[in-house]
Amino acid sequence: MNSRNRVVKDNLFKLFVFLLAALSILPLFLIIFQTVRNGISAINPEFFYKLPKPPGESGGGILNSLVGSFMLVILATAFSVPIGTLTGIFIAEVRNSFTELLRTLVNILQGLPSIVIGILAYLWVVKPMGGFSAISGAVALAVMMLPVIIKTTEETVRLVPFTLREASFSLGATYTKTIIKIILPASARGILSGIIVGTSRIIGETAPLLFTAFGNPFVNLNPMKPTDALPLLIFNYAMSPYEEWHKIAWGASLVLIIVVLGLNLLLKMVGKRWETKF
Amino acid sequence: MKTDRIFRAVLYAGGAFVALLVLLAFLSLCHASWLSLKKFGIKFILSREWDPVNEKFGALPFIVGTFMTSIIALIISLPFSISIALLLGVYLREGFIKKVLTYATDLLAGIPSIIYGFWGLFFLVPLVRKLEMKLGVLPYGVGILTASIVLAIMIVPYTSSIAREVISMVPGDIIEAGFSLGATTREIIFGIILPYARSGIFAGILLAFGRAFGETMAVTMVIGNSNCMPKSIFCPANTMASVIANEFTEATKDIHLSSLIYIGLWLFLFTFAINLLGNLVIKKFRVEVKNE
Numbered sequence: 001m002n003s004r005n006r007v008v009k010d011n012l013f014k015l016f017v018f019l020l021a022a023l024s025i026l027p028l029f030l031i032i033f034q035t036v037r038n039g040i041s042a043i044n045p046e047f048f049y050k051l052p053k054p055p056g057e058s059g060g061g062i063l064n065s066l067v068g069s070f071m072l073v074i075l076a077t078a079f080s081v082p083i084g085t086l087t088g089i090f091i092a093e094v095r096n097s098f099t100e101l102l103r104t105l106v107n108i109l110q111g112l113p114s115i116v117i118g119i120l121a122y123l124w125v126v127k128p129m130g131g132f133s134a135i136s137g138a139v140a141l142a143v144m145m146l147p148v149i150i151k152t153t154e155e156t157v158r159l160v161p162f163t164l165r166e167a168s169f170s171l172g173a174t175y176t177k178t179i180i181k182i183i184l185p186a187s188a189r190g191i192l193s194g195i196i197v198g199t200s201r202i203i204g205e206t207a208p209l210l211f212t213a214f215g216n217p218f219v220n221l222n223p224m225k226p227t228d229a230l231p232l233l234i235f236n237y238a239m240s241p242y243e244e245w246h247k248i249a250w251g252a253s254l255v256l257i258i259v260v261l262g263l264n265l266l267l268k269m270v271g272k273r274w275e276t277k278f
Numbered sequence: 279m280k281t282d283r284i285f286r287a288v289l290y291a292g293g294a295f296v297a298l299l300v301l302l303a304f305l306s307l308c309h310a311s312w313l314s315l316k317k318f319g320i321k322f323i324l325s326r327e328w329d330p331v332n333e334k335f336g337a338l339p340f341i342v343g344t345f346m347t348s349i350i351a352l353i354i355s356l357p358f359s360i361s362i363a364l365l366l367g368v369y370l371r372e373g374f375i376k377k378v379l380t381y382a383t384d385l386l387a388g389i390p391s392i393i394y395g396f397w398g399l400f401f402l403v404p405l406v407r408k409l410e411m412k413l414g415v416l417p418y419g420v421g422i423l424t425a426s427i428v429l430a431i432m433i434v435p436y437t438s439s440i441a442r443e444v445i446s447m448v449p450g451d452i453i454e455a456g457f458s459l460g461a462t463t464r465e466i467i468f469g470i471i472l473p474y475a476r477s478g479i480f481a482g483i484l485l486a487f488g489r490a491f492g493e494t495m496a497v498t499m500v501i502g503n504s505n506c507m508p509k510s511i512f513c514p515a516n517t518m519a520s521v522i523a524n525e526f527t528e529a530t531k532d533i534h535l536s537s538l539i540y541i542g543l544w545l546f547l548f549t550f551a552i553n554l555l556g557n558l559v560i561k562k563f564r565v566e567v568k569n570e
Contacts, residue, residue, distance in 0.1 A: 253392075
C-alpha cells in the first residue's frame with residue numbers, strides 16, 4: 001500500500017512537471033501565432049520598399065526602419081568586434097589578477113540594463129554632438145554587443161587544443177604569429193557565432209535607441225543624423241491610437257521575429273560545423 | 279621579440295579599454311546626476327513625490343514598482359523554470375521532446391522585449407482587464423500584475439538554463455545510489471538533486487532577478503506609467519527603467535533630466551550588486567562541485 005502510494009505520487013509529480021513545462025512554452029507559440037496572424041496581411045512587396053504612410057491611409061512600408069536597423073547593426077558590429085575579440089583573447093591568454101577583475105567587469109557590463117546603456121550613449125555621444133544620431137545608437141548597441149563577443153571569443157580560444165600551439169612554437173613561430181595565424185583562424189567559427197548571438201541580441205533592442213538613434217520617418221544614410229530602426233518603429237506604432245499603424249507594427253514584428261529565428265538557425269549551422277572540427 | 283612585446287601591449291590596451299568603459303560608465307552617471315544628487319542626496323530614494331512641475335523628485339514609487347514587478351515575476355516563473363530544468367536534466371535525457379523544448383526555451387530568450395511588450399499590450403492587457411472586472415477592482419488592464427506576467431514569461435529561460443546546468447552537475451553516483459535504495463524519481467529530486475543544487479539554483483534566480491529588474495520596453499508598454507505609489511498589484515505604476523524611457527526625451531528642465539539619470543545610477547548600482555552576488559554564488563557552486 002505504502003509503496004503504491006509512492007509510485008502514484010511519483011507519477012503525479014511527473015505529470016505536474018510535464019504540464020508546467022508545456023505551459024511555460026505556450027506563450028512562445030501564442031506570440032508567434034498572433035504575430036503571424038496579425039502581421040501577415042501587412043506584408044507585401046510594398047512593405048519592404050515604401051515609406052510609412054500618414055495615419056488614415058492604408059498601405060505603406062517600413063523601408064526607413066529596415067535601412068536604419070541594417071546600418072545600426074553594421075556600425076555596432078564594426079565597433080564591438082575588433083575590441084571584443086582582442087579583449088577575449090586577452091582574457092583567455094593572460095591569467096593574472098587584472099584579467100580576473102576584467103572577467104567580473106565583463107559580467108557586470110552584460111548585466112547592465114539596456115536603458116542605462118542608452119543614457120550612457122546619450123551622455124557620451126548625443127550631448128557632445130548636440131543632437132540625436134545613428135552613430136550614438138550604434139555606440140549604445142556596441143556596448144551591448146561587446147560582452148557577448150568577449151565571452152564567446154574567450155571560450156573558443158580556450159577550446160583550441162594546446163598541441164596546435166606547441167606545434168606552432170616548435171616550428172619557430174613567435175607568440176604573435178601563433179595567435180594571429182593559428183589561434184585566431186582556429187577559433188574563427190566560434191567568434192562568428194559570437195557575432196551572430198550579439199546581432200540577435202541587439203537587433204531587437206529598443207530602449208538604448210529611444211534617446212540616441214531617436215527615429216526618423218525617412219530613409220537616412222548619414223550616420224550623423226537620427227535614424228529609425230525596426231524595434232523603434234514597432235514601439236512608436238504600437239503605442240499610437242491608429243488601427244492602420246498597429247497593423248504595420250504587427251508586420252514589422254513578424255519581420256523582426258523572422259530575422260531572430262533566422263539568426264538562431266544560422267547559429268545552429270555554424271555551431272554544428274564548429275563542434276565537428278576537433 | 280619586439281613584435282611580441284607590442285602585441286602584448288595591444289592585448290593589455292584592449293582589456294584596459296573595456297575596464298575603463300565600465301569605470302567611465304559609473305563616473306559619467308555620477309557626473310550627470312550631480313545636480314540632483316546634490317539637491318536631494320540619499321533622501322531621493324526615500325521620498326514618494328515625483329513632481330516635475332514643482333521640481334520635486336523622489337524615486338521611491340519607482341523603486342517599489344521595480345521590486346514589486348520583479349519579485350512577483352520571479353514567484354510566478356519559478357515553478358515553471360524549475361519544471362523545465364527538471365524535465366531537461368532528469369526526466370528526458372535525450373530524444374525529440376528534449377530537442378523541441380531546448381529550442382523553444384532558446385527562442386523564448388531570443389524574442390526581443392519589444393515584441394513581448396506589444397503582445398502583452400494586445401493580448402494580456404484585455405485578459406487582465408477581464409480578471410479585474412471579475413474581482414471588482416478598477417479595470418485598468420495595465421499595471422503591476424500585467425508587467426509581472428510579461429516579465430515572468432521573459433525570465434523563464436534564464437532561471438531554467440542555469441538550474442539545468444547545476445542539476446546536470448549533480449554527481450551521477452549519488453543519484454544512482456538513491457535509485458539502488460529503491461527511491462522514486464520524485465524522492466530523488468526532492469531528497470538529492472534539489473538540496474544539492476540549491477545554491478546554484480539560487481544563483482540562477484538572482485541572475486533572472488537582475489534581468490527582470492532592468493527590463494525596460496516590455497514593462498513600459500504594459501505597466502500604465504503612473505508616477506503614484508503603487509497601492510496594489512492591479513495599480514498602474516512605473517519602474518525605474520520605465521520612467522526613464524518615458525520621460526527622458528520630454529525632460530526640459532536640467533534638474534528633471536539629472537533626476538532621471540540619478541534613477542539610472544541607482545538602477546546601475548542595484549543591478550551591479552544583484553549580478554555580482556549571482557555570479558559569486560554560481561562560481562562558488564562550480565568550485566565546490568569540482569572539489570568533491
